[in-house]
Amino acid sequence: MSAAREGGPVHRWFTGAGRLAVRRPWWTISTWLLVTVAVAAMVVTFGRPVDDDTTMPGSAAQHGRDLLEIHFPGTGGATGQIIVRSTDGPLDEEAVRAAADRIEELDHVDAVTAPTTEAGSLTADRDTGYLTVQFDVGPRDIDAELTAAVLTAAAPAADEVLPGGTLARPAADTRRSEALGIGVALVVLVAAFGGLVAAGLPLLTALLTLVCGLGAIGLAGHLTAVPEVATTLATMIGLGVGIDYALFMITRYRSLLTTGVPVPEAIVTTVASSGSAVAFAGGTVIVALAGLAVAGVPILATLGWTAGLIVLVAVAAAVTLLPALLMVLGHRIDALPIRRRPHVQRPVRPSMWAALSDRVTRRPWPYALASTVLLLVVAAPVTVMTLGQTDAGDQPPGSAGRIGHDVLAAEFGPGITGPLTVIAELTPPAPVPMTLRSPSPSPGGHTSAGPASPRPSGAGGTAATGTPGPRVRDPRVDALVKALTEVPGVERVHPPRISSDGQAVTVRVIPETGPGDPATVATAERIAAVKAGRLDIYVTGQTAMKAALAERVGGRMPYVIGLVVILAALLVLAAFRAPVVAVKAAVMNLFSVAAAYGVLTAVFQWGWGVTLVGLSGPVPIESYVPMLLFALLFGLSMDYEVFLLTAVRESWDATGDNRTSVREGLAATGVVITSAALIMVCVFASFVLTSSPVVKMTGLGLAVAIAIDATIIRGLLVPATMAMLGRANWWTPGRDPVNRP
Missing domain, CATH: 1.20.1640.10 (Multidrug efflux transporter AcrB transmembrane domain)
Incomplete structure (x- = not known):
């Protein structure tokens, strides 16, 4: 009995695959090598961008984000923070402004807002503050080179300069895990097979699986949002199933050789029996991952198809590449033995x-x-x-993201690391001064994991100084700000900002608690229920988006x-x-x-x-x-x-x-x-x-x-x-x- 019944169409297909590997082993191996090299070359040339942004279609938080995109052009760009600290007195304001000017001259930097006490981005003793950097590209394009350039430009501004938000996003650090996993797998395989060649084959097929699968996932990042955790998850799954599937196939092949079956026949039988079982097992994993699509959560659907893709590549390598390698090796599969296999059959004792x-x-x-x-x-x-x-x-102590987070939380309160963005449409539109009738920088960068400080009152002024410009008084906006200030759990409310078309207003709200605290979600719910005239209020930002994600996951x-x-x-x-x-x-x-x-x-x-x-x-x-x-x-x-x-x-x-x-x-x-x-x-x-x-x-x-x-x-x-x-x-x-x- 196998996953493919003998004589059935599936059995015949796998038998044909085994015979192809026997007849054309070098053709199969060459094809895999060419595909692997081609995928690796494309990844090196075009890169593999990642995007950890959270979207939640159909949620109020997503609707609020969409309104930001419509009425505040440029909000799709990433936002990061540069934390500046002085160890011997107040910050040198001239040095900070000069640093802001240098940062603003960098490629992909749209605007920089220097710290001010009015915006809540400068402490009362003026020794710690943060600059908000608005980029004209998304988080996926904020690479190590751009981050280093921003930090270098900011370095002369203070005694201590730390990254925050998107600029402190940790890079994937999976190499140590991959090396450890491969090392342990090699030890287990050597113990199971008793030889280096047999033990090395599963590792070889698994590594080729990773290069092809991860390369394809990385290239897909140019077409759709692929979070960084997707590549890490695919690495885990690719190593695990890639080695395991090859292990099952080689075990079956060697057992057939032991009974005197010729190499070609042993390979065909292995593919028809164990190969079909491997394909069935891999298909089960893929079907289970496909079930994530019904959750209505984009990040889960992405993690599902990326993990499913790596499993598909692992199955393909096990039933095509591995049999071709076995045909080339033949009985040399037992070469380089660590322990010798007995030539005389001994009585078999019952296993554990x-x-x-x-x-x-x-x-x-x-x-x-x-x-x-x-x-x-x-x-x-x-x-x-x-x-x-x-x-x-929640990152490990000593990491860049953790250090920046702890400084911001200590100096400005835990809520500064998870601000809430409130947006409401104004009908009829509010009057807007002529100086504001042009697209302006993002009101806060909802794509960032950290805080972002909007320009006060939506007025003009220089980006580097954040100097307030002309204010527009609208009773509806005043009522909204007053109502938000009175919401339990709100630490402070930033000045409102009216869009250049006068049809929307956005307010940055700093809660009393951090983004991971359930109390912050409760605060966001209370804000969404605020009644300020006839305004429909929407709460968005990463904290609100992730709260919507948790709610939908629980429901689905x-x-x-x-x-x-x-x-x-x-x-x-x-x-x-x-x-x-x-x-x-x-x-x-x-x-x-x-x-x-x-x-x-x-x-x-x-x-x-x-x-x-x-x-x-x-x-x-x-x-x-x-x-x-x-x-x-x-x-x-x-x-x-x-x-x-x-x-x-x-x-x-x-x-x-x-x-x-x-x-x-x-x-x-x-x-x-x-x-x-x-x-x-x-x-x-x-x-x-x-x-x-x-x-x-x-x-x-x-x-x-x-x-x-x-x-x-x-x-x-x-x-x-x-x-x-x-x-x-x-x-x-x-x-x-x-x-x-």
């Missing part, structure tokens, strides 16, 4: 997994009950899990879970024609996901051992992480379920004895699945070393779930439940399970 399965199937009820209770205990914290948003203050989560569970169960049903097995596989995977959620809640929300993952204290669980983890974990866990069930079904078809088939299936797959799971756990866990709290959550959640799935669930719960169900495991409507096909 066979012995465990034998004990479990003899007394299934105690093992099923104990493992279920253990899983429920681990998953228990999920009942109080809350979704929130991380900010620069049940639908995504239901869809993914149904689709995955249908795929298993199509593969094994066994409804009971399909339902049981879905339930088992729900256990592993729930356990991962419980660990995430305990570590990140409660702070249990959070310092061990490089953070200084509890942080909010980013709103989209649980839904993303669900799709990924359900797909990846189904991989191991498919490989195990394939072996069990083969034994069942041969013996008709349920207990024997469970024992033999677990014994046959125990070592290879354990090795594959260990590799995935180490790869995922290594990404806890990155600076991003979101990546830490994702890496830890994936590692915990795979570890639980490969031990408690596969070693105890699956054999116990299969033993209890007996022949019902393989029941098919209208067919007697005793009379097997």
Whole structure:
């Protein structure tokens, strides 16, 4: 039994793919190398921009952003801050203005606003302030070179100059994690295969998968918004499944060689059996990720298709490139051995997994009950899990973003790092002085993670000094400002700014609490409910957008879970024609996901051992992480379920004895699945070393779930439940399970 039934069209297709690799191995290898070089060259030439901006179609926060784009042209550009501090008295205002002038002369800088006490960007003792830098390009184009140029221009302004907002966005720091994951994978592969050549092949195919997959994702960044976390996530998944799929294929190939099967026949058989199972497993992951599209959350849809793309490339490499490499190597797959394989067959002793399965199937009820209770205990914290948003203050201590955030929060209050932008349309339009009838810089840069200070009252004046220009009094605007000032949770309200067409007014509101505090979301909701005449008020900015994201994720989560569970169960049903097995596989995977959620809640929300993952204290669980983890974990866990069930079904078809088939299936797959799971756990866990709290959550959640799935669930719960169900495991409507096909 395999994912592709013998004699069926899918089986014939994979058999044909195996024969092509046997006949034209160098043609296949050359094609892969050419594609890899071409993709790498295009990435080097055109780059791979990332965009961490949050959008939420259909939300009030998104409507407010759209109004900003219409009435305040230029708000799409990124905004950053330069924090200036003096250690021996007030800041030198002349030096600060000169720095602002130098920064404004740089390419892609649209305007610079120097710190003033009126705008709330200068402390009362005048020793600390921040310049707001408005760019004419989006966050994806704020690269290290532009950031360095801005910091260099600002350096003479004060004793200490720090970046903030977009300028302090951390660069991807995954190289250490990638190196550690590859190193551990090599050790596990050498232990599993006993030779360097066999161990090196999975790493080679995984690296080619990463170059092609990540390159394609990076190039897609020129066409659509791709967040930086997408490439990090794709790296994790690409390394994990790329190595695992090759591991399964090579294990099958070497076992065939051991029995005396000729190399060409062994390759064709491997592709037709293990290759089809790999494709089915990868398809399950892709289908689970596709379920994210129904969430109505752009960032989740993007993370879904980028991760799905890397899985697709990994499957393609496993069923085309790897067989061609095996044909070229032949029996040399066992070259460079670390330990010698015995020439004389020794009596095979029962493996650990066979012995465990034998004990479990003899007394299934105690093992099923104990493992279920253990899983429920681990998953228990999920009942109080809350979704929130991380900010620069949640980054590891000592990082640029964290330092800038802490200075701003200490000097100007925690709300300065998560300002709220209020916009309202004015009908009829407000009168506007002639000096304002032209497009002006952004009122605050809603794309930035940090604060942005608008020019006071929307007036003219110079950008570098922020000097107030002529004011326009409108009773509707005055009423709005007064109402906003009285909202509980508001620290201060910046002067209003009227658009050049007079049809909209925007006000920057600084809350008393930081962006990651649930109290800030409550403040934003109170602001949105403000009644100021007949004005329709919209609250936008990154804090409001992420709050809308959390609300939508919470509302759509049940639908995504239901869809993914149904689709995955249908795929298993199509593969094994066994409804009971399909339902049981879905339930088992729900256990592993729930356990991962419980660990995430305990570590990140409660702070249990959070310092061990490089953070200084509890942080909010980013709103989209649980839904993303669900799709990924359900797909990846189904991989191991498919490989195990394939072996069990083969034994069942041969013996008709349920207990024997469970024992033999677990014994046959125990070592290879354990090795594959260990590799995935180490790869995922290594990404806890990155600076991003979101990546830490994702890496830890994936590692915990795979570890639980490969031990408690596969070693105890699956054999116990299969033993209890007996022949019902393989029941098919209208067919007697005793009379097997």
